Amino acid sequence: MENKNIESQILENENLENKNEHYGLSTATTMIIGIVIGSGIFFKGDNVLMYTGGNVWLGILVFCIGAFGIIFGSITLTELSIRTKKNGGVVGYYEDFISKKVACGFGWFQTFVYYPTLTAVIAWVAGIYTCILFDIGNAGNALEMQILIGLAYMVTFYAINIFSIKLGGYFQNISTVVKLIPLLGIAIVSVFWSAPHPSVPQGIAIVSQSNVGIGWLAALAPIAFSYDGWIVATSITNEVKNPKKNMTLALIFGPIVVLGVYLLYFLGLNKVLGQEYIMSTGNSAINKVGELLLGSNGAKIILIFIVISVLGVLNGVILGSLRMPHALASKNMLPYAQKIAVINPKIQLSIWSCLISFGAAAFWLLIHYITQNSETMSGGDISEISIVFSYACYIILYLKVLKMKKQNIIISKFKGIICPIFGILGSTIIFIGGFISNPTYVPFFVLFCMFVCLIGIMYYKEIATKS
Structure with a gap:
């Protein structure tokens, strides 16, 4: 009886969703650009240089390898997206092209690990730059202040996207344009920049260039964070x-x-500041660029742009995250699916889905605070590992596209062979780089991600047996 009620609710929701196509090409595109660009490039750029020993050309190579994972991966996934009407983004692809139980397992990972860890870390990054902007939080409670501000941002943007779908979309478009201003501005100015590199401030340990050998592969972990988010756009297909x-x-x-x-930004930043200054000052390096280009208030002006940029990322991730519990419930892949699958006609979202999404993000924000306070992640964070694991999961879909080409379901050799092969290669290298970045804790957390997937698979098997 319960399954029949769920099925009727699914049909009702599908009819409602088909009448409510909220977003156009501009929002879909700016959602991808807006989520990917915004926090990682500002927050992880110095990490890339550190792992490459200050070698700019190796840094460029790392950026290009990371791009393989999304450019060829996303083109490959378009072959699946145009052949399914299932909701849930990648979960829908697994459901239609792999199996429902595997889709349930991956869906549990995305709902309870991937999306909430991304949300938590990005909110924290917004808190970091807000503290720098307003000069708040001393050495004793800096992390606590960053986390509290991050929580406030989370609550705000969950509210915006829950109570006004269009407002969330508008902010996504605006923040995407805003965040491109400092990135492209620094790139353009650097072309004409001829002043010497600034000296590292007194009291800060100087980090010089060095030969890191194959250790540069570890830079792929922060690069994965810098590029991640493109997959979130599939959740609003x-x-x-x-x-x-x-x-x-x-x-x-x-x-x-x-x-x-x-x-353009990476090369411009290095030309203006130099590798030694960037590696030594870390996240504060961008402040110096603002000061050099715009005078004494330049640092604050740049920081305002950065905060808006990071909030654009947070908005985009939340926009996708809100829909994941509902997507699973509509497929009967969560406990109490009948309640979670109900869409509130006023907000055109599932209230229970929104509550689950926010609860999971708040939980991981607490876990993030604990890991950062204890320095468990050795300079990294919890989101990097879930991102690395997700890239490994995409390989299954890339292999499926190769199989579809072999079966002549896909005609194009470029989309059916070249793109998935490069996508697999990019994902594999990023996965290996993740292990190199933190060999102590990455294996443990990857096993945890696999465990969450296993719980989802076992849950679906139980439901399938009962039905």
């Missing part, structure tokens, strides 16, 4: 007008724009 055309274009053009912007 059913809410995009003409999704077969618009999502395909968004998943192609979005990542290409990101790569170009990243390379």
